[in-house]
Amino acid sequence: MNTTWRHKDLLGIQELTAEEITFLLDTAAAFKQVGERSIKKVPSLRGKTLVNLFIEPSTRTRTSFELAAKRLSADVININTTASSLVKGETLKDTALNLQALNADIIVIRHSAAGAPHFLARFLKASIINAGDGAHEHPTQALLDAFTIREHKGRIDGLNVTILGDILYSRVARSNIWLLTKLGARVTLAGPSTLVPRVFEQFGCRVVHDIETAIGDADVINLLRIQHERQRKTMFPSIGEYTAMFGLNKDRFARTKPDALIMHPGPINRGVEIDSEIADCDRSVILEQVTNGLAVRMAVLFVCSGGQL
Ligand code: CP
Numbered sequence: 001m002n003t004t005w006r007h008k009d010l011l012g013i014q015e016l017t018a019e020e021i022t023f024l025l026d027t028a029a030a031f032k033q034v035g036e037r038s039i040k041k042v043p044s045l046r047g048k049t050l051v052n053l054f055i056e057p058s059t060r061t062r063t064s065f066e067l068a069a070k071r072l073s074a075d076v077i078n079i080n081t082t083a084s085s086l087v088k089g090e091t092l093k094d095t096a097l098n099l100q101a102l103n104a105d106i107i108v109i110r111h112s113a114a115g116a117p118h119f120l121a122r123f124l125k126a127s128i129i130n131a132g133d134g135a136h137e138h139p140t141q142a143l144l145d146a147f148t149i150r151e152h153k154g155r156i157d158g159l160n161v162t163i164l165g166d167i168l169y170s171r172v173a174r175s176n177i178w179l180l181t182k183l184g185a186r187v188t189l190a191g192p193s194t195l196v197p198r199v200f201e202q203f204g205c206r207v208v209h210d211i212e213t214a215i216g217d218a219d220v221i222n223l224l225r226i227q228h229e230r231q232r233k234t235m236f237p238s239i240g241e242y243t244a245m246f247g248l249n250k251d252r253f254a255r256t257k258p259d260a261l262i263m264h265p266g267p268i269n270r271g272v273e274i275d276s277e278i279a280d281c282d283r284s285v286i287l288e289q290v291t292n293g294l295a296v297r298m299a300v301l302f303v304c305s306g307g308q309l
Helices: 018-035 060-071 092-101 116-123 139-153 171-182 198-203 211-216 239-246 250-254 286-304
Strands: 049-054 075-080 106-111 127-133 160-164 186-190 206-208 220-223 261-263
Touching (some): 018 139, 018 171, 018 286, 049 060, 049 092, 060 075, 060 127, 060 139, 060 286, 092 106, 092 116, 106 116, 116 127, 127 139, 139 171, 139 261, 139 286, 160 171, 160 211
Parallel strands (some): 049 106, 220 261
């Protein structure tokens, strides 16, 4: 292991230092350059096996981890949970122990239960990478978001970053809050009071419930989808009302700073939290975020496997 990074796992952003986060972003920058060469593959993880264990749906994260591992020359196994023995009642622990018995070196896990990756990390020798655990953390999403902001703005420190939408149920919001505040950004959380409770102020964020205040001074606006799959009750009267009150439409976009970045972790719900034209406009970096996710995940897999550049 190198002197800055001493972890075999990436479980969350909360437990990382600002130095460790910056180290991951710098390592990702080096891997982004590798991805721009004609031969994009490096032998760093040759002989290692990565298992993608996604027990919740994913398009971006699962594909990105698979491609990142292949670019590093690892062998990749994707577990299709609906076709796995989890549906026959096997526990997560037994599934993981069986993957270890097959000599998996890295397990990338997405699970609806907060803490599932931490649980596996307690007894497995393999590196455990959190690809999203319930409403708790999505560390690689926050890293790729920060990487994208840093590419465009040259820094994180001192920026005004607004995260707008369903904060309460969002692991993306929590990981972004930890990361951005550790690196010195001013974070504003905005949305309906039912989804953006004042308790988030204790994490060093400004909480506002009107969109005009939230977007007016923002250097970055990160929009979040409503997480219907995690909400156990109706948090606002209707989708139409949410869009009217908090959707980023053309009128509101016209009142943002002329260089404010528009971000979204995906999947986007066009016409709900963001107008379709704004999602596709030249200030939107939504697809760049996806591209940068590959370099970030290469960096995470590399350093958690003990790699040094
Ligand atoms: N942003 C994100 O986690 O997307 P997926 O659910 O498609 O992986």
